[in-house]
Amino acid sequence: MTVHPVAPHPAEPADLRLLAPTVAVWAVTAAVLGLGAQHRPLLLGAAALLVVTALVLLHRTAPSGALIAATLLAAAAATAGTTLHTADLHRGPIPALARSEAPPQLTVELTVTGDPKPRTSHARGTTPGQSMLTLAATVDRVGAEVATTTPVTVVVRAQDVAAWREVIPSTRLRADVRLLPATEEYRSTAAALLAQGPPRQLEAPGHAQQLAARLRAGLRAATDHLATDPRGLLPGLVVGDTTRLPADLDQAFRATDLGHLTAVSGANLAIVLAVLLGTPSRAGSTARGGLAGLLGLPLRTTALVGAALTVAFVTVCRPEPSVLRAAATGLVGLLALATGRPRQALPALCSAVLLLLLFDPYLARSFGFLFSVLATTGLLTLGPRWSAALRARGWPEYLAAAAGATAAAQALCAPATILLAPRISLVAIPCNLLAEAAVAPATLLGFATLAVDPLSRPAARLLADLAAVPTGWLAAVARHGAALPGAQLNWPGGLFGAALLALATLALAWSARPLRAASRFRPVAATLLTLTLLLAVLRPAPLARLATGWPPPDWRFVMCDVDQGDMSVLPIGSPADSAIVVDTGPDPLAADRCLRELGITTVPLIILSHYHADHVEGLPGVLRGRTVGAVQVTTLDSPPGERARVLAWSAAAQVPVLPARPDERRSAGPDLSWQLLWPTDPLDPTAPGANNASIALIATVGRPPDVLRIALLGDLEPPAQAALRARLTPPQVEVLKVAHHGSAHQDEELTSALHPRLALISCGPENPYGHPSPATVDRLRSLGATVLRTDRSGAIAVIGSATTLHAVTQGAEP
Known part of the structure; x- marks a missing residue:
């Protein structure tokens, strides 16, 4: 018998047609957000000009002309959409009164659009312990007659925190407030409203929000008996509730670049969808795994269940930037699944980012959204290549996949983190690798606790005890990693520092190529690099x-x-x-x-x-x-x-x-x-x-x-x-x-x-x-x-x- 080897089918090149429109929308949106109302006619005129130019280019048959036209149309949509979306920041009585020399006190009716978030009165100030709350809202009416739709941030002082703490999104309230000018901290709102006493409820929140609030409160109650670290971390990991997260633990997670684990992120949704759909490579085939494959659900039914699960996830865990990115990407993939089309991750990501930026322009300046997109891009592009290179050098399958994905996400995100804090975490990759195995069990057990609590509090507490094991491991990794003397390396800040780190990363990746090819020097180079990193981190x-x-x-x-x-x-x-x-x-x-x-x-x-x-x-x-x-x-x-x-x-x-x-x-x-x-x-x-x-x-x-x-x-x-x-x-x-x-x-x-x-x-x-x-x-x-x-x-x-x-x-x- 003769065996004839068959050449593998060449991998299809990545579809990058949506990349240019997505980048154009992001850049235009971020730029337009920084302009005031006086530029509105000019911006709308520029959008019209872009549309006309795109229509002219569409007459050409060359593919490049169609791509340029699509990019121009996307830029026009971003310009017009962002201009109209931000119009409420400048019209109505609230913005004008907030800019006056003596902002008055008003009675307003407002709809709450976000959860109350605890804060302190000063950043490490001299009068600590003064708890505050801030929450996003939309002013519907000023006084008794003036109707408006003005986005604001409500600031609640310590003496009124108890009356506002349990407010649920979608609740309509009447409140006495004093206007404060909107600072850079509240740039997505027209003004800050300092609450003057407790609110009066006009309309109860919607049923979905009430259910979400009960589930979140049940998770907190089911974890009350846990130790300090799991009690604070588990609700944050599952539903984004970080109200009980110890401040020093939060700092430890940031120092080790594990900050994405202190609050719910897109990775949590990916884990939940993986339970339903199985691994991404099999989700669109007849042999797919997960509960859908186990129960034999048809593709369209699976897609509908996945869409419902995604909507429920966003409702309970709140529409944080990373969650929105993951939800939109997942919905695009589910649409492809329902229509029988092959799922391509990079085009799905581009589609999700483009649609989200058009829907909510403020995401263009959200670091959370940026980190989510960069990390996902690294996982989809560099991650598979680096994992394959490690496997070719004898690394075990799981370790190669985890190391390649972690390093790829870190390589793309690290330059952006410089814009927030001028430092590099030297322990980020090993800490993320050590945390990797515990994330999925902690997430799934946490969601099981959330779902079971309405039925049985004792059963929920038992599940919380189980979830505390991987959650405690995550906290221990963060604390021990952050405690290393060389855990962080100071780095130049700002755009210069970000660009410098990006160039350094490219140089490091490029310099590793000849070492990978020269097998004689590879062990020596690996040993020297490991010793150098150990000395830099341990710093005797x-x-x-x-x-x-x-x-x-x-x-x-x-x-x-x-x-x-x-x-x-x-x-x-x-x-x-x-x-x-x-x-x-x-x-x-x-x-x-x-x-x-x-x-x-x-x-x-x-x-x-x-x-x-x-x-x-x-x-x-x-x-x-x-x-x-x-x-x-x-x-x-x-x-x-x-x-x-x-x-x-x-x-x-x-x-x-x-x-x-x-x-x-x-x-x-x-x-x-x-x-x-x-x-x-x-x-x-x-x-x-x-x-x-x-x-x-x-x-x-x-x-x-x-x-x-x-x-x-x-x-x-x-x-x-x-x-x-x-x-x-x-x-x-x-x-x-x-x-x-x-x-x-x-x-x-x-x-x-x-x-x-x-x-x-x-x-x-x-x-x-x-x-x-x-x-x-x-x-x-x-x-x-x-x-x-x-x-x-x-x-x-x-x-x-x-x-x-x-x-x-x-x-x-x-």
């Missing part, structure tokens, strides 16, 4: 110090760079692996990174000057993986929310919490001692508020007679600073940690009495408070002090003594 302290020079030898004090917040470190002995930490900043990852870079493994005492988020939210990062003796706190238990979080974190780590005592003196080793100067007991009534209850201290580093004195004033404001000055005679110091991030509120006489030679200011770049104040900086310089600030210099180390004092900065700017 001795190697990092050798490579970067940070921290400098024999450092005596370090002010960490924790963005808009405070964190200082006083070493105990030399070499310093033990230190006293004063405040922990707003970010656990930044706090942990600072101590890792300094090589600190033991912290006998953490001093938290006061209970504000920008001073205490980083506490979990200090506690993680270190021996901590105690946490010392101020005597004012305000704000209560942050105090409760500090106590909970400390209790979980089994670390005692100690109150500050006036004039307390402590020492840690022969070279470090300190005295608490503030607060008094009882608190001074002339200096109210949490800032004025900050722990202030003077630390003495070194041994007499050549000691270094450092004053740390927390966030004390002028009343407390003046009271402190009147209570005792402050000694002159060499180093001053300037109070309240260098704000304008300083007691000049106290600053003069301290007379520092080096003034350090901890603040974040472009922070919303204008810190530090130019007047404060000028005042310090007039006293002869050198002023350094973390927003320009990064972390700052003080070395030497009173006679040899100088500072070393981690950043480029001195």
Whole structure:
């Protein structure tokens, strides 16, 4: 018997005819969204001109002419559609009144179009714990007579949160509001409406929305008994409810580029549809898998069931950008399935993106939508090629497919992420690979919990227990990945940084080609690359110090760079692996990174000057993986929310919490001692508020007679600073940690009495408070002090003594 090999049928080239119209629609829509109402006649005229030009080109028979005509028609539709879609932002009384010098208070009737979203009153501000809500709505009527259709954002203050928290989309309400101008944050709305009290319901929400709300509430109730991480993550993964997601876990997911798992995404819909249709490669054949194949459903019935499932998914999980993209792509594929046409993923994606942009132009400026499209494009184009290359080199089937898909999605999304945060996650691909196996079980068990809860709460709780296993794994991957010293790499921001990363990715892919071909060098190159990445991610302290020079030898004090917040470190002995930490900043990852870079493994005492988020939210990062003796706190238990979080974190780590005592003196080793100067007991009534209850201290580093004195004033404001000055005679110091991030509120006489030679200011770049104040900086310089600030210099180390004092900065700017 002779076997005759048959050449495989060549793969059909990808159909890219819809790519140009889709790109044109996206670009035109994004551009038109940035134009005001005064450009409307010009834009409509341009759309008409594009239509005429396209009609002329259609007379040609060349395929290129038809493609150009289709692209011009798509651009015309985008121009006209976006112009008309945004017209409501500029007409009616609301936009004009919001732009007036004194926006009035009004009574409006509105229809809620989105779920209430919890927020805080300030971004890491000085008055945390003030919960807020924002929700999207459309104003239907102003007063008793004026009808309108104006999109707005309703802002609800802390005292009214309870009355608005359970509002369901499609509900019609009457509310008293005060108009606020629409900022860049609310650019898709005509104005922000600050609610003045609770709303009055005019019409109940639709039945579908009521059912969706009950299902979402049931999922929350069924997960109430879970541990903190699964309880917060599972509702987010299943239905996009992130109200209980711990802030530090959310940051960990972002640091590892697993942020798409903290909220429902298009991947969830793909998993649900895969249960019905089977794998995409078999869904359109008679041998398809899934429930449809198992039950023998006809193609059209399968398509109708899939469409109904998609609509239900969007209703329950809310029309987030990624969900809309996945739903539209799925519906296009289901239409192809119902008509018996072969499904082509890339044309389906282009069709979905084009239709969605015409339907909702604001998606053109949505980063969530952009990331969803880029990731899907990578999975459809580069993913199969890279997976095949890995399989050809002996990788197991599943691992090759997962690694190729993850790397492809990361390659296309990474440059866009630079526009949001100027950093690269070096652990994104391994963390996504480790999370891959748990996503589908967590999603399906979560949806099973959602569906079963209306029938049986105990059964739903059992399913939630099962879902907590893969969900807990996802949380553990994110936390451990984010905790690695080199998890993130700083990168230039903006368009330049995005373009630079895109070019670097292309260069890396291109340079790998000759290495793949040269089998002799492949093992060596792979080994060197693996070792380099391991060293970059693990960053052993001795190697990092050798490579970067940070921290400098024999450092005596370090002010960490924790963005808009405070964190200082006083070493105990030399070499310093033990230190006293004063405040922990707003970010656990930044706090942990600072101590890792300094090589600190033991912290006998953490001093938290006061209970504000920008001073205490980083506490979990200090506690993680270190021996901590105690946490010392101020005597004012305000704000209560942050105090409760500090106590909970400390209790979980089994670390005692100690109150500050006036004039307390402590020492840690022969070279470090300190005295608490503030607060008094009882608190001074002339200096109210949490800032004025900050722990202030003077630390003495070194041994007499050549000691270094450092004053740390927390966030004390002028009343407390003046009271402190009147209570005792402050000694002159060499180093001053300037109070309240260098704000304008300083007691000049106290600053003069301290007379520092080096003034350090901890603040974040472009922070919303204008810190530090130019007047404060000028005042310090007039006293002869050198002023350094973390927003320009990064972390700052003080070395030497009173006679040899100088500072070393981690950043480029001195």
